[in-house]
Amino acid sequence: MVNIDDFVKRLETVLEYYGLNASAFADKIGVQRSSMSHLLSGRNKPSLDFVMKILEVFPDVDLYWILIGKGIFPKNNEEPATVEVFDLPSPISSNRNIGTDLFSAIEVNEEEKKEIKKTASPKNVNFNLEDSEIEKIVLFYKNGTFKAYSP
Structure with a gap:
């Protein structure tokens, strides 16, 4: 379980590191400014979509660090990422x-x-691997x- 207070502190660390305010950060990752405000105030918890957007835009942010505080920020680029x-x-x-x-x-x-044989066979599974x-x-x-x- 993610501790919201600790998550907010780590998120503020990311904001400070990149020199962004909450509005600019929200714009950069593509979320509403009000969502960012609610999250920083502790009113809302971060969604998976919110966390994934942070990781996409800011590759120096480690998933486990932002969620549970394990790891380092920014990521150590000397280790194979x-x-x-x-x-x-x-x-x-x-x-x-x-x-x-x-x-x-x-x-x-x-x-x-x-019972397993009856339910184990998937129906209408269509994998298009050509463009994957x-x-x-x-x-x-x-x-x-x-x-x-x-x-």
Whole structure:
């Protein structure tokens, strides 16, 4: 959960770093000035769209730093910006015993298999990959970590 007061402090740090006031910042990222005002006053929480616009316009802002305060601002350009490694939390326990391996097989009885077969096939899926560009490649490891590569 994002702490709104801490988010606002980090957002003010970004404003100060770039030498922008709230109105100019709102104009630059393409949001209404009133939205920016409501967010800075603590009346509203930031939407995902708002955060993504910040990251698009200001690449020195790190996602995890702006949201939860982990990381640095501005991003260190000496490190490869395209590789991110994160430790994932332990798997959530359920009524099934899946062990510590996220990709271990789960025992499913015959009735559940029939239900899965009925609902598992997607309908009307149309992928047009000719004009698509790769945004991110994510590798998942058995130890619960992953690496994200951005071209």
